[in-house]
Amino acid sequence: MTSDLITSLYVFMLAAFVGFEVIRRVSPLLHTPLMSLTNALDAIAVVGAILLVGEHKSNLSTVLGALAVAAATSNVVGGFLITDRMLKMFKSSKTKKP
Amino acid sequence: MTSDLITSLYVFMLAAFVGFEVIRRVSPLLHTPLMSLTNALDAIAVVGAILLVGEHKSNLSTVLGALAVAAATSNVVGGFLITDRMLKMFKSSKTKKP
Amino acid sequence: MTTAQIPEQAIEFFYLIATALFVLSLKWLSAPATARRGVWAGEIGMVLAIGATLLHRGIVDYTWIAIALVVGAIIGIPLGLVHMTAVPQRTALSHAFGALCVSLVGTAEFYQRTPHVPRFMMAVLSMEVILGSLTFTGSLMAAGKLQEVLPQRPITYKGQNIVNISLLAIAVAVAVYLVMHPGETRLFPLIIGIPLVFGVLMIVPIGGADMPTVISLLNSYAGLSAAAMGFVLDSKLLIIAGALDGSSGFVLSVIMSKAMNRSFTNVLFGAFGQVQPTAAGAIEARTVRTATAEEAAAILGAANSVVVVPGYGMAVAQAQHKVREFYDALTKRGVDVKFGIHPVAGRMPGHMNVLLAEADIPYDRLLDMDAINPELPQTDVALVIGANDVTNPAARSDKSSPIYGMPILDVDKARTVMVIKRSMSPGFAGIDNELYYLDKTLMLFGDAKTFVGDIVRQLAGEGLGSVAGV
Amino acid sequence: MTTAQIPEQAIEFFYLIATALFVLSLKWLSAPATARRGVWAGEIGMVLAIGATLLHRGIVDYTWIAIALVVGAIIGIPLGLVHMTAVPQRTALSHAFGALCVSLVGTAEFYQRTPHVPRFMMAVLSMEVILGSLTFTGSLMAAGKLQEVLPQRPITYKGQNIVNISLLAIAVAVAVYLVMHPGETRLFPLIIGIPLVFGVLMIVPIGGADMPTVISLLNSYAGLSAAAMGFVLDSKLLIIAGALDGSSGFVLSVIMSKAMNRSFTNVLFGAFGQVQPTAAGAIEARTVRTATAEEAAAILGAANSVVVVPGYGMAVAQAQHKVREFYDALTKRGVDVKFGIHPVAGRMPGHMNVLLAEADIPYDRLLDMDAINPELPQTDVALVIGANDVTNPAARSDKSSPIYGMPILDVDKARTVMVIKRSMSPGFAGIDNELYYLDKTLMLFGDAKTFVGDIVRQLAGEGLGSVAGV
């Protein structure tokens, strides 16, 4: 448990550092798609919710889990969809036929 | 063990990514100090060697461990020393009195 | 082939690959050329992770999973197809959903594990539930304000901050008690309920124009609560995704607050939107030069270089498609048209870029503040459309101004300045703008969409004559 | 206060902080302004980590630890005080020590654990020992070549690559066998001995000028072996430090090979330094313009802007202090002097910068290739000191040239070019340089140190007259 915790802290620290370094360099042009994308990725919490529903340990956990799965899934689907739509709109004047 | 391994792989992956992102952006001016510094940091292997000597499980491990400690320590001491010496030399024309 | 054959390690290994893909996804998103590849990497990672989870041997029943997945997808699709102008509220809504998921899972985990919850675990679990709950209602409020179903005006009263902070403090105190006595199940609803109320109260005093910062901050909270959930479930994948999201939101809020010259603590404690609009009436007696669409079109058509500065007003007026026609009309005449985008322009970070890109304006014409400012002194006409504070020279020179020190677009350095707005009323910061009284400034009073439309019509009408004149 | 009171978690926690400091250390090193803070962060992290380790309750005897630490420090201090010209061989030596440590620990761990070594553990352990051993001898060879106690010439023979690769393949095969049968202790020496031999043979065919790439690569190997050790000992700290070092070396080798336009596989398989020097004699009949130090000084003294391009020859001649005098003399006259540094100039990555910084030349005068190239067309005099290939215009234009495509310093675009070298003999790539035959080029034949010294004396001598003339 404690060693798990320390390892988790290592992972969190490194990931947060990666986040800072990478996001700081995202062009301001793409701040809106960035936010929808991180939103979609964050919805990976669906994985925890799926187990909760599937393991069916109590009715409470199944109901809460099912709601959680639905909420997260809507983020996954909606998030990727809109990010891709936005990025499709970004055209450079070179690639674009006038 | 296996879960340890997977966690270690997470840590390695994230750290390697941090390495790539950070090092790619080091100014070419500082490539030489960079190499001496990473060298000194790498000598953290001394930690493993110290345990080997201190736990004294066999004569072989103590002897090998002691050699390892000496080798790594020389890197720690020499590496930080020379990196700092080099960086002290880098002066901007603004801060320098002519 | 059957579920039972998939060993635990294989699933863990898929999670590892998914994590790598998530990291790459963000990295690729950082430049327009690789951005779409980033989305694909994220999608593949997500499919891998969900697929691997479904193979988990602990799962005894797929019915509810399937139903929930389908329902989620049915909600998600329309949310992915909204108009670009609605992206801010959609984003706020998705923060709410993400936080909801985290809170629900945290609650279920608590009731499953109580009373044997180790201290650290209980601490992280409380953090997960508290952050998740306040983010849930806070994001719903933000979405409501952005969608204008709730009043955009900040609602303030005396002692508001004290009430809010006390509420949060109570929730934290209950959490600390629970860490000590994780068997006290009847206290648990408090660390859901109080943060839910706090989330609402936190957003009440914040005005509509401040929503971009709020959204970034809620983004960060949502990420942190997901990371906390990762600690509880010991899922590295979730910790990493949460940390990435959390730091992303944090970085964006820092960028936003720097661009507004607000201290970051000011933002963190939700005490913003408090700037009192000063009565600008006394100064209004000063004269400004105004011009009609026809006059403006004549000057613009004769210019060599034009920089358009869109602001909050352009977004509100939804004038981006008219602006695109304007861009086309001038470009056809050989005028060099660029756009200068301030980091806080629009209703969420980067929103102005998305709106203009939607209107098919090439992204290499959209320059950020640092790129456009050196060009402005050589620019013939700077056309400000529904922006105000971000062009106010007082930010550079007047130490007593509330926006002093905020980085601005130096439109006053262009040879001629034109400003499209509906009246002389001030912008978000509630202060007068010296820019409007300069000799080189022409005020074009009217709604952004209508006025730009008028200019376009004038440009088309006198097009032939002017080309002959060139 | 006593050792026994320190719980395991506290030690782990110190390691976590040390890791964070290491990451920050590298981050801060990326810019000159924060670089020294980076070293301090690294030092504090190291002290924390070693200190925490010494508190470990498994340690029963401190005598040998203390002795080894003292011996290490005694060796380390002189290695930290070498001259800047000796930094490349010092770096190679420290790679050797690092790899030695890793191999020794790996060996001890094997004999402690055999025969009960899980497969994955054995695989990682073998990798640790193999990489460590070959890096050890390889780095010693590199240090020897750089210190010139070993011949710098590449020594090649037919089938060399096949012999080397086979050796490595045998070592890997033994390792695979050991993974299956970790009890076969008598095979273990093979995965130490063969890589030791391989390390020597790997470096034999590589010429002195290629050492920078080799050093970076060995750096990467050393890091990877340390990371492998981290897997064996389940130490996150070591995995992270190793991964950082490994990726750092890897990035540097990629930068080096790009700057030489070599494919990275070419570098990875050690098959380089094979370029056959072509007989350049036939062309030598062409005439070049030469000049004396006096003539050169006159032109340089009258210039407005001078860009100095130092190369391998300047490092060999140890001319940096003379170059500094030259810089001072011209700067005093009001000439704008800058330095254009090619990524592969010198004897290790970034070496030229350190040499010039040692000679007290401000670092903001040292520009890398991308920064200086746009300035060269407006430069009066480009003075090339002991550089050759990195200035060869054939890299831009002549598709048949072996260096075609390598990014170069465009000195041929300056108004006047001066080249200090001892003869017309070619540089590392063994090819003729069109630059020398241009009308605007003056060849200044002589040793770099002596010739620059002569120019400085001339500048000082005629100093008064010239200042009057300005």
Ligand SMILES: NC(=O)c1ccc[n+]([C@@H]2O[C@H](COP(=O)([O-])OP(=O)(O)OC[C@H]3O[C@@H](n4cnc5c(N)ncnc54)[C@H](OP(=O)(O)O)[C@@H]3O)[C@@H](O)[C@H]2O)c1
């Ligand atoms: N966007 C963000 O990220 C963010 C976040 C927090 C705070 N803020 C603050 O918001 C301000 C943003 O500056 P800004 O220059 O973009 O906006 P602004 O200063 O709020 O000015 C917007 C202007 O647009 C005009 N306008 C409104 N509706 C219009 C319409 N339909 N047609 C034409 N004009 C219209 C308004 O003038 P009329 O009423 O006369 O038409 C107003 O002066 C800054 O003070 C910033 O600190 C922004």
Ligand SMILES: NC(=O)c1ccc[n+]([C@@H]2O[C@H](COP(=O)([O-])OP(=O)(O)OC[C@H]3O[C@@H](n4cnc5c(N)ncnc54)[C@H](OP(=O)(O)O)[C@@H]3O)[C@@H](O)[C@H]2O)c1
């Ligand atoms: N540094 C690296 O990182 C690295 C790594 C691998 C390969 N390389 C290769 O090495 C080459 C580096 O280019 P470079 O232009 O720096 O060097 P170069 O092409 O090898 O030329 C060095 C020149 O310096 C002259 N020289 C040697 N000793 C001298 C002295 N004492 N005084 C004056 N001149 C002296 C030599 O001419 P004389 O004999 O006529 O004096 C020689 O032409 C490239 O081909 C690169 O691909 C470099």
